[in-house]
Amino acid sequence: MRQHSFADVPPVADAFSAQVADTAARVVANDWVNAEYKLIVLDAPGLAATAEAGQFFNIECPVVGEDKPFFRRPMSTYAADAVTGRVEFLYKVAGAGTRGLAALEPDETTRILGPLGVGFTLPEDIGSIVVLGRGVGLATLAPLAEMARGRGVAVTAIVSARGPEQVLSVERFRDAGAAVEIVLDSDGSSDMANVEAILRRLHAEGRADGFYTCGSNRLMLLMQNLAAELGIYGEVAMEQQMACGLGMCFCCVRNFNVEGEIVSKRVCWDGPVFPLAEATSW
Ligand SMILES: Cc1cc2nc3c(=O)[nH]c(=O)nc-3n(C[C@H](O)[C@H](O)[C@H](O)COP(=O)(O)OP(=O)(O)OC[C@H]3O[C@@H](n4cnc5c(N)ncnc54)[C@H](O)[C@@H]3O)c2cc1C
Ligand code: FES
Numbered sequence: 305m306r307q308h309s310f311a312d313v314p315p316v317a318d319a320f321s322a323q324v325a326d327t328a329a330r331v332v333a334n335d336w337v338n339a340e341y342k343l344i345v346l347d348a349p350g351l352a353a354t355a356e357a358g359q360f361f362n363i364e365c366p367v368v369g370e371d372k373p374f375f376r377r378p379m380s381t382y383a384a385d386a387v388t389g390r391v392e393f394l395y396k397v398a399g400a401g402t403r404g405l406a407a408l409e410p411d412e413t414t415r416i417l418g419p420l421g422v423g424f425t426l427p428e429d430i431g432s433i434v435v436l437g438r439g440v441g442l443a444t445l446a447p448l449a450e451m452a453r454g455r456g457v458a459v460t461a462i463v464s465a466r467g468p469e470q471v472l473s474v475e476r477f478r479d480a481g482a483a484v485e486i487v488l489d490s491d492g493s494s495d496m497a498n499v500e501a502i503l504r505r506l507h508a509e510g511r512a513d514g515f516y517t518c519g520s521n522r523l524m525l526l527m528q529n530l531a532a533e534l535g536i537y538g539e540v541a542m543e544q545q546m547a548c549g550l551g552m553c554f555c556c557v558r559n560f561n562v563e564g565e566i567v568s569k570r571v572c573w574d575g576p577v578f579p580l581a582e583a584t585s586w
Contacts, residue, residue: 324550325351326417331408332390338469341396342406343382349389352416355381357447358423358541358577362549363393364415365404376417377401378546378572380444384419391416394443394472420549421576424448424516424539426455433457433514434506435482436499436527438464441519442473444541444576448516449480460511462487462502464494464523483511496526503530512536519543521586528580538580544571559584 329346337343352361362376383392397406408414426433433452437445442463449459459482465471467490477484485502487494503526506512512534515527518541531538547555551573560567560582569575 323351323354324418324420326415327352328413329391329416331410331412331414333410334406334408337394337472340470341394341472344393344395344405344408346391346393346414346416347389348391348416352391352418353384353386353389355384355391355419356423357381357451358444359419359421360549360572360576361391361393361416361418361420362546363401363405363417365401366407366414368404368407371400371403373401373404375401375547376415376549377405378420378543378549378576380440380541380576381419381447382443383447394440394446396440417549421572422574424451424541424577426452426457426514427537430457430513430537432459432511433516434460434462434503434512435477436462436464436503436515436517436523438519438523439470439472440543441517441541444518445516446473446476446480449477449482453481458511459483460485460506462499464488464499464520466490496522499523500526500530503527507534507536514538515580516540517580524580524583525585528583531580539577540580540583541577542571542575542583542586544576546572548572558586 327348329348332345334344360378360380364376365373379393382394435445452459461477461482462485464487515531515536515538517524517527544556547553549572556571557568
C-alpha cells in the first residue's frame with residue numbers, strides 16, 4: 305500500500321454553490337413501523353423534494369426533556385417526490401436526536417438541510433443489480449430499487465434482519481418490481497455462508513451485474529470480496545457521524561483504498577455513496 309493522502313478539497317465557495325436548501329418542513333405523519341423504527345413524512349416542496357437515491361439531509365431534531373441534540377442528524381432520503389413536494393425518512397429511534405425526531409407531531413415543523421452528498425449511480429451497461437442491506441441501510445437502498453426500475457434494470461433485494469419483526473421495506477422493494485429474499489438471524493439464514501451462496505447463485509443466473517450495499521460492515525466485506533473475484537461493479541453507502549454535512553468541518557473523514565493508496569475522504573461531501581472496491585472496514 306502507498307502513502308496516505310487527502311482527497312482534493314474543493315474551495316468553500318463550491319460548497320455554498322451546491323444545490324442545497326434549508327427547508328422548513330411540515331410534519332404530515334410520524335408513525336411507528338415496528339418497535340424500533342418510525343417513518344416521518346414531511347411536506348417540503350422545492351429543492352428538498354428533488355433528492356436522488358443515496359443522497360441525505362441533515363435534520364434538526366427538537367429538544368425534548370433531557371435530550372438536547374446540538375448538531376443536526378444525517379438521514380438518507382427514503383422517498384422524495386417532486387410532484388407532491390413530500391420527503392420521507394425511515395429512522396431507528398436510537399439516541400437523543402432520533403428520540404427528539406420521534407416526538408414531532410403532525411403540523412409541527414422542523415428544518416431539513418439538503419439534498420446533500422453524492423447518491424447512487426447505475427452504469428449504462430448494467431441490466432440487473434443486487435441490493436443487500438440490513439437495518440437503517442435498507443432505508444438508504446429502497447429508493448435505489450425505484451431508480452433502477454425507472455431505468456429498466458432488474459433488482460433483487462436481499463433483506464437481512466435479526467428476526468421477522470425487524471424486517472423492513474419489503475413491500476417497498478416489491479412495489480418497485482424487485483425480487484425479495486429475506487435472511488434472518490433467528491433462523492440462521494443470514495449467516496455469511498448462506499448470503500454468499502445466494503449472491504453466487506444470482507450471479508450464475510445472470511441477475512447480478514451490479515452489487516449495492518448499506519448498513520453492515522460484514523455484508524459490505526462479503527460483497528466487496530465477491531465483486532473483486534467475479535468482476536462485478538459495486539457501490540456502498542457509508543454511515544459516519546457528521547456535524548455540518550456540507551464538507552467544511554472534516555468530522556466525517558474516513559480512509560479509503562484508492563488503487564492501493566490510502567486516501568482520506570469526507571463521507572458527507574465525497575459520498576456517502578462510494579465505489580465498493582474503495583471502502584475499508586469499520
Ligand atoms: C449519510 C447517513 C445517512 C443515514 N441515514 C439514516 C437513516 O435513513 N435512518 C436512520 O435511522 N439512521 C440513519 N443514519 C444514522 C443516523 O444519523 C444516526 O443513527 C443518528 O444520527 C443517531 O442519532 P441519535 O442522536 O438518535 O443517536 P446518538 O445518541 O447520537 O447515537 C445513538 C447510537 O447511534 C450511533 N450513531 C450515531 N450517529 C451515527 C451515524 N451517523 N451512523 C451510524 N451510527 C451512528 C451512535 O454511535 C450510538 O451508538 C444515517 C447516517 C448517515 C451518515
Ligand atoms: S460532516 Fe462536516 S465535513 Fe462532513
